[in-house]
Amino acid sequence: KAGVTQTPRYLIKTRGQQVTLSCSPISGHRSVSWYQQTPGQGLQFLFEYFSETQRNKGNFPGRFSGRQFSNSRSEMNVSTLELGDSALYLCASSLGPTGELETQYFGPGTRLLVL
Amino acid sequence: LAKTTQPISMDSYEGQEVNITCSHNNIATNDYITWYQQFPSQGPRFIIQGYKTKVTNEVASLFIPADRKSSTLSLPRVSLSDTAVYYCLAGVNTDKLIFGTGTRLQVFP
Numbered sequence: 001k002a003g004v005t006q007t008p009r010y011l012i013k014t015r016g017q018q019v020t021l022s023c024s025p026i027s028g029h030r031s032v033s034w035y036q037q038t039p040g041q042g043l044q045f046l047f048e049y050f051s052e053t054q055r056n057k058g059n060f061p062g063r064f065s066g067r068q069f070s071n072s073r074s075e076m077n078v079s080t081l082e083l084g085d086s087a088l089y090l091c092a093s094s095l096g097p098t099g100e101l102e103t104q105y106f107g108p109g110t111r112l113l114v115l
Numbered sequence: 116l117a118k119t120t121q122p123i124s125m126d127s128y129e130g131q132e133v134n135i136t137c138s139h140n141n142i143a144t145n146d147y148i149t150w151y152q153q154f155p156s157q158g159p160r161f162i163i164q165g166y167k168t169k170v171t172n173e174v175a176s177l178f179i180p181a182d183r184k185s186s187t188l189s190l191p192r193v194s195l196s197d198t199a200v201y202y203c204l205a206g207v208n209t210d211k212l213i214f215g216t217g218t219r220l221q222v223f224p
Binding site: 004035042043044068091106109 | 149156157158159160161164202214215216217
C-alpha cells in the first residue's frame with residue numbers, strides 16, 4: 001500500500017506570495033492532519049480534516065487554511081507569505097476518529113523556503 | 116493538555132539497549148502514550164503506542180507504570196540506523212498532541 005505523498009517536495013517563494021501544498025493520504029484513510037516543523041518551534045499542529053470537514057485547528061493565523069476533497073486528498077494554502085513561514089510542512093493521515101488515538105502516518109514533507 | 120518532558124539528547128553504542136524516559140505528569144485518563152521516530156528531512160514514523168503496563172512490538176517496548184505519569188521507550192540492541200530524534204506524545208485527539216523537542220539519540224560504532 002502506498003504511503004502518504006506530498007507535493008511538491010521543495011518550494012521557494014518570496015514574501016507576500018501565496019503557496020498551495022498538496023497531500024494524498026494512504027488509501028482508505030479519511031483523516032488528514034497538517035503540521036509545521038521549524039528548528040525553533042518544533043512540530044506544531046496546524047489543522048485536521050475528516051470527511052471534507054475541518055475537525056480541529058491549531059494556533060495559527062488565518063493566513064493558513066486548508067481543505068479536503070471527496071477522495072480525502074488535502075491541500076493547505078498559506079497566503080501573504082512571511083519569512084517565518086519557512087519550514088517543513090508535514091501531512092499525516094489516519095483512518096479516522098474512532099475515540100482512540102489513531103496512529104498517524106506521515107508523509108516526507110514539503111520544505112518551503114520564503115525569501 | 117498533556118505536556119511531555121524528555122531528555123534532550125542521549126548517546127549510545129551499537130548493540131546496547133537504550134531506554135528513553137518521558138515524563139507526563141498531567142496525563143488525562145483517556146490519553147494514550149505514543150512514540151515516534153524522525154530522521155532528518157523526513158516525517159515522523161510511528162514506533163509504538165500504549166495505555167498502561169507493557170507493550171512490545173518488533174522494534175521496541177514501551178513500559179508504563181501504574182500511575183502513568185511517565186513512560187519508558189526501550190530499544191533493544193541499537194544500530195547506527197537508530198540515530199534519530201524520538202518524540203513522546205500523550206493525548207487522544209490530534210489537535211491536543213504536543214510533540215515537544217524530542218530526544219536526539221546518537222548511536223556510535
